[in-house]
Amino acid sequence: xSVLTQPPSASGTPGQRVTISCSGSSSxxxxxIVNWYQQLPGTAPKLLIYSNNQRPSxxxxxxxxxxxxxxxxxxxxxxQSEDETDYYCAAWDDSLNGRVFGGGTKLTVL
Amino acid sequence: xxxxxxxxxxxxxxxxxxxxxxxxxxxxxxxxSAAWNWIRQSPSRGLEWLGRTYYxxxxxxxxxxxxxxxxxxNPDTSKNxxxxxxxSVTPEDTAVYYCARDRIVAVGAYYYYYMDxxxxxxxxxxxx
Numbered sequence: 218x219s220v221l222t223q224p225p226s227a228s229g230t231p232g233q234r235v236t237i238s239c240s241g242s243s244s245x246x247x248x249x250i251v252n253w254y255q256q257l258p259g260t261a262p263k264l265l266i267y268s269n270n271q272r273p274s275x276x277x278x279x280x281x282x283x284x285x286x287x288x289x290x291x292x293x294x295x296x297q298s299e300d301e302t303d304y305y306c307a308a309w310d311d312s313l314n315g316r317v318f319g320g321g322t323k324l325t326v327l
Numbered sequence: 328x329x330x331x332x333x334x335x336x337x338x339x340x341x342x343x344x345x346x347x348x349x350x351x352x353x354x355x356x357x358x359x360s361a362a363w364n365w366i367r368q369s370p371s372r373g374l375e376w377l378g379r380t381y382y383x384x385x386x387x388x389x390x391x392x393x394x395x396x397x398x399x400x401n402p403d404t405s406k407n408x409x410x411x412x413x414x415s416v417t418p419e420d421t422a423v424y425y426c427a428r429d430r431i432v433a434v435g436a437y438y439y440y441y442m443d444x445x446x447x448x449x450x451x452x453x454x455x
Contacts (some may be wrong), residue, residue, distance in 0.1 A: 219373055249439060250432070250434060250439045250441065252441045252442070260447075260448075261425055261445040261446065261447055262374070262445060263445075264427075264442065265442065268432045268434060268439065268441065268442065269433065271432075273443065301392065305374055307374075307442070309439070313391075314389060314391060315376055315378075315390075315391045315392065316364070316366075316376035316442075317376070318373060318374040318375070318376065320373050321373060321374070
């Protein structure tokens, strides 16, 4: 069972906006930054959002992140077929003194 | 451009030691603004952070509680790489193992880390 809670699945149609939630606690999301990763099948996770809402260079502005209290969200607008893959949130946990991940959300583009 | 090249055996026998290496190019294992992580991923456990090493005038390590009694992460400054050793492995340790770099970001008066560059992963199977 993952420390951060994500819905196991999400879906949307091309062009639509979808959001993926990530719920934690005061010791992780509540007191640290949240990062989001995209993982294509058979490849390593790729950084999508860091420091709650910052995009690394090369990541399209269709991807955005936000954080409020002990929860965070990843939003994908203008959904494309290539966005169909797995997404993970991550944060440092002060109580565990370690990094924790969400269980991942599989996004389906209908 | 930072790249991480992983190496190590893909098959380890139960009770033996899993050893992997991550060679760094484009950055330094001794950097004062980075940390060097090991993470693993399996269908049953998902993504699991194992630990990291970093240099801030001296070497530090952070380890996950779940593996703290069995893990060692060591830097090798002469080869600009770092390694993972996981002792007394069982089939539960079967997973894809990744190394990754932590970068520092300043948010107000605080500093935080995020993993920005990952190795390609090494599939490790624990079986006799």
